[in-house]
Amino acid sequence: MDRLDQLEAHSIYILREAYAQVEPLSMLWSLGKDSNVMVWLARKAFFGRVPFPVILLDTGNELDEVYAFRDEYVGKWGLSYVNAACPPLEETDPSLPLNSRHAARKTLGLKRILAEQGFRGVFLGIRRDEQALRGKERVFSPRDAEGAWNYKEQPAEFWDHYKTELPPGAHLRIHPLLAWTEIDIWRYIEREDIPVVPLYFARDGWRYRSLGEKDITRPIRSDAASIAEIIAELEVTRQPERAGRTMDHDSEDSFERLRASGYM
Amino acid sequence: MPHPSHPAPRELLKLVVVGHVDHGKSTIVGRLLYDTDSLPEGKLEELQALASRRDMALEWSFVLDAFQAERDQAVTIDTTQIRFKTARRDYVIIDAPGHREFLKNMVSGAAEADAAVLVIDAAEGVREQSRRHGYLLHLLGVRQVAVAINKMDLVDHDGARFAQVAQEVSEYLAGIGVEPAFLVPIAAREGDNVAAASPRFDWYEGPSLLEALDRFHAVTQPGLQPLRLPIQDVYHFDQRRILVGRVESGVLRVGDTVLFSPSNKTARVRSFEAWNAEPPVEAHAGQSVGLTLEEPLFLERGEMLSHPEAAPQLTTVLRATLFWLGRTPLAEGQGLTLKLGTARYAVEVASIEQAIDTDSLERRQAQEVPRDGIAEVVLRSRALIALDEAAALQRTGRFVLLDGSETVGGGLISMEGYPDQRRVMAVRASNLFSVEHAVTREQRWARNRHRGGVIWLTGLSGAGKSTVAMALERRLFERGYHVYVLDGDNVRRGLNANLGFSPDDRAENIRRVGEAAALFADAGAICITAFISPYQSDRDRARTAAERLVPGGFHEVFVAADLETCEKRDPKGLYKRARAGEIEDFTGVSAPYEAPATPDLSLDTAALDVEAACEALFGYVTAKFALEATD
Ligand SMILES: Nc1nc2c(ncn2[C@@H]2O[C@H](COP(=O)(O)OP(=O)(O)O)[C@@H](O)[C@H]2O)c(=O)[nH]1
Numbered sequence: 084m085d086r087l088d089q090l091e092a093h094s095i096y097i098l099r100e101a102y103a104q105v106e107p108l109s110m111l112w113s114l115g116k117d118s119n120v121m122v123w124l125a126r127k128a129f130f131g132r133v134p135f136p137v138i139l140l141d142t143g144n145e146l147d148e149v150y151a152f153r154d155e156y157v158g159k160w161g162l163s164y165v166n167a168a169c170p171p172l173e174e175t176d177p178s179l180p181l182n183s184r185h186a187a188r189k190t191l192g193l194k195r196i197l198a199e200q201g202f203r204g205v206f207l208g209i210r211r212d213e214q215a216l217r218g219k220e221r222v223f224s225p226r227d228a229e230g231a232w233n234y235k236e237q238p239a240e241f242w243d244h245y246k247t248e249l250p251p252g253a254h255l256r257i258h259p260l261l262a263w264t265e266i267d268i269w270r271y272i273e274r275e276d277i278p279v280v281p282l283y284f285a286r287d288g289w290r291y292r293s294l295g296e297k298d299i300t301r302p303i304r305s306d307a308a309s310i311a312e313i314i315a316e317l318e319v320t321r322q323p324e325r326a327g328r329t330m331d332h333d334s335e336d337s338f339e340r341l342r343a344s345g346y347m
Numbered sequence: 348m349p350h351p352s353h354p355a356p357r358e359l360l361k362l363v364v365v366g367h368v369d370h371g372k373s374t375i376v377g378r379l380l381y382d383t384d385s386l387p388e389g390k391l392e393e394l395q396a397l398a399s400r401r402d403m404a405l406e407w408s409f410v411l412d413a414f415q416a417e418r419d420q421a422v423t424i425d426t427t428q429i430r431f432k433t434a435r436r437d438y439v440i441i442d443a444p445g446h447r448e449f450l451k452n453m454v455s456g457a458a459e460a461d462a463a464v465l466v467i468d469a470a471e472g473v474r475e476q477s478r479r480h481g482y483l484l485h486l487l488g489v490r491q492v493a494v495a496i497n498k499m500d501l502v503d504h505d506g507a508r509f510a511q512v513a514q515e516v517s518e519y520l521a522g523i524g525v526e527p528a529f530l531v532p533i534a535a536r537e538g539d540n541v542a543a544a545s546p547r548f549d550w551y552e553g554p555s556l557l558e559a560l561d562r563f564h565a566v567t568q569p570g571l572q573p574l575r576l577p578i579q580d581v582y583h584f585d586q587r588r589i590l591v592g593r594v595e596s597g598v599l600r601v602g603d604t605v606l607f608s609p610s611n612k613t614a615r616v617r618s619f620e621a622w623n624a625e626p627p628v629e630a631h632a633g634q635s636v637g638l639t640l641e642e643p644l645f646l647e648r649g650e651m652l653s654h655p656e657a658a659p660q661l662t663t664v665l666r667a668t669l670f671w672l673g674r675t676p677l678a679e680g681q682g683l684t685l686k687l688g689t690a691r692y693a694v695e696v697a698s699i700e701q702a703i704d705t706d707s708l709e710r711r712q713a714q715e716v717p718r719d720g721i722a723e724v725v726l727r728s729r730a731l732i733a734l735d736e737a738a739a740l741q742r743t744g745r746f747v748l749l750d751g752s753e754t755v756g757g758g759l760i761s762m763e764g765y766p767d768q769r770r771v772m773a774v775r776a777s778n779l780f781s782v783e784h785a786v787t788r789e790q791r792w793a794r795n796r797h798r799g800g801v802i803w804l805t806g807l808s809g810a811g812k813s814t815v816a817m818a819l820e821r822r823l824f825e826r827g828y829h830v831y832v833l834d835g836d837n838v839r840r841g842l843n844a845n846l847g848f849s850p851d852d853r854a855e856n857i858r859r860v861g862e863a864a865a866l867f868a869d870a871g872a873i874c875i876t877a878f879i880s881p882y883q884s885d886r887d888r889a890r891t892a893a894e895r896l897v898p899g900g901f902h903e904v905f906v907a908a909d910l911e912t913c914e915k916r917d918p919k920g921l922y923k924r925a926r927a928g929e930i931e932d933f934t935g936v937s938a939p940y941e942a943p944a945t946p947d948l949s950l951d952t953a954a955l956d957v958e959a960a961c962e963a964l965f966g967y968v969t970a971k972f973a974l975e976a977t978d
Contacts, residue, residue, distance in 0.1 A: 084633050086356040095635040096579070096593050103580040103648055103689075128591075130637060131622040132584055212430070221455070239451045239672055239754045241458035241487070242745060244686050248752030264430075270356050275623075 087271055091124065094259040096243065097222055098128040098206070101257045102135075104247040105204035109165070111193070111347065112137035114149045115294045116279050117208035117260055120268055122160065123277050124259060125206075138165045138205075140192040142185075144296045152280045167196035176344075183341055185299045190345045194230050197254055204255040207347050212264045213324055217342075221246075222261055228252035230345030256347075265324050266317050273310040284308050293325055358436040360565045363457040363489065365480035366466030371497040374535040375466060376429065376440055377407030379557065382542035385431035404536060435561045450719040451672050453483060454757065462491035462563040464556070465516070465527070469508060470501040473515050475706055481516075482705040482721070485523045486670060486759060488741050492520070493529040493559045499548070500534040506550035522708050529559040572596040572632075573657035575735070575743045577688030578607070578650045582637070589620050589637040590646065592689065595742040599636075599652075600629040606655040607646055608733035613655060614640040649690035651733040651743070659733040659743060660767040663884045664697065664941070668723050669716075669758030673750055676715040677722070684749040685726065687734055697727040697941065724758075725939070727883070736762050764938040766850035768884060788897065791871035795829050797972045799871040799900060801864045801893045802964075805880045805943060806906030807935050808921055809913035811952040811960065815906060816877040818961040823873060823968065831867060833860055834877040850932065854885055861889025869896040873972060881940040902971065904964065905946035910935050912953045 084092070101108060110125065110133070112118045125133045139145075139153065157164045169192030175184040197205065209217050221237055223245035238246045249255060260268075272279060282291040282302075289302040290313075303322070307313040364372045380386050398405040429440040441456040457463070463484050467477055484492060494516050502508040513530045520527055532540060532548050533556055539545035542557040554562065574597030582589045599605070603616050619626040620637040630636045651659055671677045677696065685694045700723040702713035716722040737744030737759035748756040792798050802819070804812040816832045823830040839846075843859055846852040857880050867874035880886050886903060893901040913935065914922045925933035932938040943949075948967050950960045 084631070086359055089633060092593065092633055092635040099579045099591055099635070100689075127622050127624075128635070130582065130584060130587075130589065130620060134584070237455075239455050241454050241757060242742075242747060244747040244754070246752065246754060248749075250752075267356070 087267065087274060090263055090267055091127070091271070093262065094121075094124045095128040097245075097257065097259040098125055100243075100245055100247075101204055101206070101223070101255075102129070105255060105257070107200070107202050108135040108204045108206070109196075109200070109202045110135060110137045110206040111208070112139055112162070112164075113208070113294070114139065114145075114152055114280060115208070116268055116272060116283060117210065117263075119277055119279055120263075120271055121206060121208040121260055122162070123275060126160070133160070133162055136163045136165045136200075138167050138196055140167050140169055140189045140196075142169045142188055142192075142296050144298065146280075146282060146291075146294065146297055146300075148280050148282050149294060152278075156278065165196065165200075167192050170195065179340065182299050185296060186341055186346060187344075189347070190230065190341065193347070194345060197230070202254060203249065204257055206257045206259060208260050209258055209347055210260050210263050210265070210268075217261075220258055220261060222258050223247065224256040224258065225249060226254050226256060226345065230254075232256075232343055232345065266314055269310055269314050269317070273314075283313070285312075357432070358565045360436055360438050360560070360563060361441060361459055361461045362438055362464065362560065363441045363460035363462075363484075364464045364466065365453075365457070365484065366464075367468070367471070367474040367476040367480075370466045370468040370471070370474075370477070371495075371535045372466050373408030374406075375464065375495060375497065375533070375541065375556070377409070378535050378538050378541045379440075380429070380431050381407065382538060382557065383431040383433060407536065433557065433561055436565065438560070450483070450670060453480075454487065454670070454672070457484065457489060458487045460487075460489050461565050462493070462560065463489045464560075465492055465494045467494060467496050467512060467516055468501075469496050469499050469512055469532070472512050473519060477516070478519055479705045481520055481525060482523055482703075483670070485525050486668065486721070486757075488745070490525075491563045492525055492527045493531060493556065493563075494520075494527045495535075495556055496530065496532050497535050499532045499539065500537060504532075504534070504539075504547045506532075506548075509551075519708075528563070529553060529556075531556045531559055572740055574599055574605075574652070574654050575659065575688070575740060576630075576636075576652040577690065577743070578646060578648055578652060579689050580648050581646060587620065587639055588643065589639055590652075591635070591637045592652070593635045594630050594632050595688070596632050596740055597654075598629055598631055599638075604655060605652050606658050607644070607650040607652055608659050609661055609731040610646070610650055611661075612644050612646070614642040614644050617641045649688070651688055651690070659735050660762060661731045661733055662762065662765060662768050663729065663731055664725060664727045664765055664882065665732065665734060666700070666723065666725050666761050666763060666765065667746070667758035668703070668721065668761070669748070669756050671716045671718060671720050671722065671756045673718060673753075673755035676717050676720075677724075677756070678715045681750075683726075683755070685728070685732070685746050686749060687732065687746040688743055690733070692728045692730055692732050694726045694728045697725040699724050731768060734760055734762075736760055764850060764932060765882070766854035768854065788869070788871070792974060795871050797828055797873070797974060799829075799868040799897055800873055800972060801868050801889070801897075801901050802873060802875045802904055802968065803864070803880070803886060803889060803902065804875065804877050804904050804906050805886060805946075806952075807908060807910060807913045807940055808879055808933075809916045809918060810906045810908040811957065812877040812879075812906045814957050815950070815952070815960050815964065816875045818957055819964050819968070820875060822961060822965055826969075828968075828972075829872040830875065831872055832875045832877060833864055833867075838863070848932065850938075853932075854882070857882075857885040858888060861885075861892045864889065865892040865896050868893050868900050873968065879934050879940070881934045881938065883941045883943065886943065902947045902967075903943055904967075905943045905949040906952055906960075907942070907949055908952045 112122060169188040172184055174191060175187040179187055211217055221240045226232060284290055285305045285308045288306060290305045291302045305316060307316045364376055366372050394405055394409055431438050441460055465481055467473060496509055496512050509532045532551055535541055539547055540555045542555055544555050575595040576592045578590055579592045601616050601618060604613060605616060606613050617639045653659055679696050679699055681696045683694055685692045699713055701710040703710055703721045735744040744760045746758055747754060804816055806812050813834055820830050820832045838860055843856050846856050860876055860878060864874040864876050890901040917923060924930050925936040934940050950963060952960055
C-alpha cells in the first residue's frame with residue numbers, strides 16, 4: 084500500500100466507525116476540493132451511495148462556479164442535499180473583526196441546522212496541516228450544546244478507538260481527512276479523477292487555492308493550470324494554504340476565537 | 348477507475364521526540380528543520396536577530412513557535428504536527444508533549460508514531476522522564492527507537508562519557524524489552540552530527556541522527572501474521588449483504604473458510620466488493636474491505652474474523668499491563684467498558700496485581716492505580732472476549748477502557764496462566780437428541796430420601812479439600828446418603844488420563860469433572876469434588892453443567908486457607924518444589940488462584956479443624972439436600 088492507499092483505507096475506516104455508532108449523521112459539503120474528496124471516500128465506504136444528508140452552509144454569497152458545481156453533482160452523485168441558509172451578518176458577534184464575522188455566519192448556520200435536524204454527528208473535511216489550531220484536533224471531536232470546542236480538555240484518542248458517546252444536546256465533529264495534506268488531496272483527486280470546481284486551475288495568472296465566499300476570498304498568483312502543475316507548485320511554495328482567506332489574518336487570535344465558538 | 352498517480356506519493360514516517368525536560372527535544376526539532384531546509388521564510392533571520400540582540404547563542408527551540416499560534420501558551424500542551432523531508436522520504440514530527448495532562452496527550456500523539464527519538468543530556472544522563480517516556484513508548488507499541496545523546500559539547504565531546512550514558516540508557520531499555528536501533532552522540536545547538544557527521548566525534552562510526560532516521564522503516568502492517576479482521580458493520584444497501592472492516596493483520600482471500608469469534612460461526616468468503624474499483628481477490632493488513640459470504644450468517648459488529656486454524660483466544664478473564672488516565676484512581680471491583688477491535692465488553696477489575704514504578708521498574712502491591720499510573724491487572728467479563736496476546740499480535744492484543752463515555756486507559760494483554768476457553772466451550776452437538784428418561788428425577792430422590800447435587804470444593808493446594816471431602820463422604824454414607832467423591836486420584840487415572848498440566852489441559856480436566864459430577868447428581872447422588880479449580884470461569888461452567896440437569900443442585904464451597912497456611916502445611920512437599928521452580932504453573936506460586944466471589948458456603952480451615960469444618964459442611968448438606976426442606 085502506498086501513502087494514498089493508507090490514507091484512503093484509514094478515512095474509510097473512520098467513516099464506517101461513525102456510521103456504525105453515531106446517529107443521525109450528516110456531512111458538510113462546502114464544495115471545495117477537500118469536501119469533494121470526503122464525499123468520494125464516503126461513496127467508497129458505502130459502495131456507491133452516501134447514506135446521510137450532505138449540507139451546504141449557504142451564505143448566498145458563494146462563488147458562481149460553486150453553485151454551478153453543486154447543481155450538477157447533487158444529481159450525478161445521488162446526494163441527499165440540504166441547503167442550510169446562514170443567518171445575516173447582524174446576528175454575528177459584533178466584537179469580532181469584519182472578515183471573521185463573515186465566517187461566523189457559517190458557524191451560526193451550522194449551529195442552526197444541527198439543532199433543527201438533531202444531528203449527533205457531522206463530518207467535516209478539515210486537515211491538520213491547514214492551520215495550527217486544526218493541528219490540535221481529534222478525529223472524533225466532541226462539542227457541547229453551544230458548539231464550543233474545549234481544546235484544553237480533549238478526550239484521549241489512540242489506537243483508532245474513538246469517542247462516540249455524548250451527553251444530550253452535544254454533537255460530534257468527525258474529521259476523516261485530518262491526517263491528509265494539501266498535496267495528498269491533489270494526488271488523490273488526480274488518481275481517482277474526482278471532479279472539482281474549475282476555479283482551482285489558473286486562468287490569466289490567477290487561481291484559487293482555497294474557496295470561500297465572494298467578498299472574503301482572493302485568488303493567488305499562479306500559472307498552475309493542471310493538477311500536475313498544482314502539485315509541482317505546492318512542492319516548493321512556502322505560502323500557507325489559507326493565505327487567500329482574509330478572516331484568518333484579521334488579528335492574531337481571531338481564528339482561535341472563531342474555532343472555540345464552533346467554527347469548522 | 349483510478350489512474351496510477353505520477354510520480355508515486357512519497358513515503359511518510361511519523362516520528363515522536365521524547366525525553367526529560369530541557370534535554371534538548373525542541374532544539375533537535377528546530378535544528379532538523381533547519382538542516383533539511385524546512386524552516387518558514389524569514390524564520391532564520393528572525394532567530395539570528397534575536398540572538399545578537401540578546402547576545403546569546405541562537406536558540407533553535409524558538410523555531411517551534413513559528414508552527415504554533417504564537418501567543419497562546421495553553422495550546423502547546425497538545426500534540427502538533429511539524430513536517431520536513433529528506434531525499435529518502437517525508438517526515439511528520441508529532442511534537443513532544445508538555446507536562447499538563449502529560450500521559451493523555453502523549454498517548455494520543457505517540458501511539459501513532461512509527462519511530463521515536465529519545466533525547467538524553469550527556470551531562471545529566473538518564474533522568475526520571477527519560478525512563479518514563481521510554482516505558483511508555485514500549486507500552487504504546489513504538490518499536491523503533493533512536494537515542495540521541497545530546498549536549499556533547501558540555502562533556503568535551505568525550506567518547507568515554509558517551510559510552511557511559513549509552514550503557515546507562517541501554518540497560519534501562521533492555522529492562523523493558525526495548526533495544527534502541529541507534530545511539531547517536533550529538534550537539535544539537537551547534538548541529539554536530541544532527542544531519543551531517545562532525546569531526547568532533549572522530550571516535551564515532553555510526554550514522555548521524557538524520558541518517559539514522561532515514562534507516563527506519565515506515566511501519567507497514569504485518570502481513571505474515573495470523574489474519575484478524577474485526578467486523579465494523581453489516582450493510583444491506585441492496586440485495587448484497589456486505590461485511591465491512593479493516594484487516595489488522597494477515598491476508599484474506601476469496602474462497603477462504605473463516606471463523607467468527609466469539610460467536611464461533613464459520614463460513615466461506617464468496618467475494619470482495621468495491622465501488623469504482625476492481626474488487627481485489629485478496630486483502631492485506633491495513634486495507635479497509637467489504638466482503639460477502641457463501642452462507643447467510645447472522646453477524647453483527649464486534650465479531651472478529653480469522654482463519655479457523657489460527658483463531659484468537661476466547662476468555663472471560665485476562666491479564667493486562669495498563670496505563671490509567673482516569674480522573675479518580677482505578678480500584679478493584681470497578682466496572683468498566685473494554686473496547687477491543689470493534690467489540691465492547693462490560694468488565695470488572697478482578698484484581699490489581701502490581702503497580703509498576705517506571706523509575707525503578709519496581710513492582711509492588713497496590714490497592715489502586717493513580718492517574719497516569721501503570722499497573723498489571725486482571726479483568727473479568729461475563730461474555731467471552733476474543734483476543735490475542737500483545738506479544739504475538741500487537742493490534743488485537745491491546746484494548747481501550749471506558750468509564751461511562753470517557754476514555755480512561757489502555758492496556759496490553761498477556762494471558763500467562765490463563766487457558767484458552769475456546770477448546771473447552773460447550774460442544775455444539777446439533778445432531779444429539781435428548782431422550783426422555785422413563786424414571787423422573789423426583790422418583791429417584793424419593794427412593795434415596797434426599798436430593799441429588801454437587802458439592803464443589805475449591806481452594807489452594809493444602810487447604811484441606813480432600814480431607815474434608817473424605818470425612819464428609821464417610822459421615823453422609825453412614826447416614827444413608829448416596830454419596831461419592833471425585834478427586835484427582837480417581838479421575839486422572841482413567842477419565843482424564845490423556846490430560847497433562849498445561850493451562851488448557853487443566854481447564855479440560857475441570858470441564859470433564861464438572862460434566863461427570865453433573866451426571867452423578869442427575870442420577871440422584873451427592874457428588875463431592877475436591878479440585879483446586881482456580882478459575883471462576885471453570886467453576887461457573889461446572890455450575891452450568893450441573894444446573895442444566897438439576898436446577899439449584901450446584902453448591903460452591905470455598906475451602907479457605909491463606910497461602911501462608913497452606914505453604915506451611917505443604918503435606919506433599921509441592922510448594923517447596925514449586926518455589927524451587929521444579930513445578931510450572933503451580934497455583935498460588937506461579938499461577939493465579941481466583942477465590943470465589945460469592946461462594947454458597949465458606950469454610951475457614953485456618954481457624955477450623957477438620958472435625959469442625961466437616962460438621963459445618965454436614966449441617967449445610969442435610970439442610971440443602973433434605974426433600975421436605977425445600978419442597
Ligand atoms: N550546550 C548545549 N545546550 C543545548 C544543546 N541542545 C540544547 N541545548 C540547550 O538546552 C536547553 C533546553 O533545550 P530544549 O530544546 O528547550 O529542551 P526540551 O525541553 O527537551 O525541548 C536550551 O537552552 C538549549 O539551548 C546542545 O547541544 N548543547
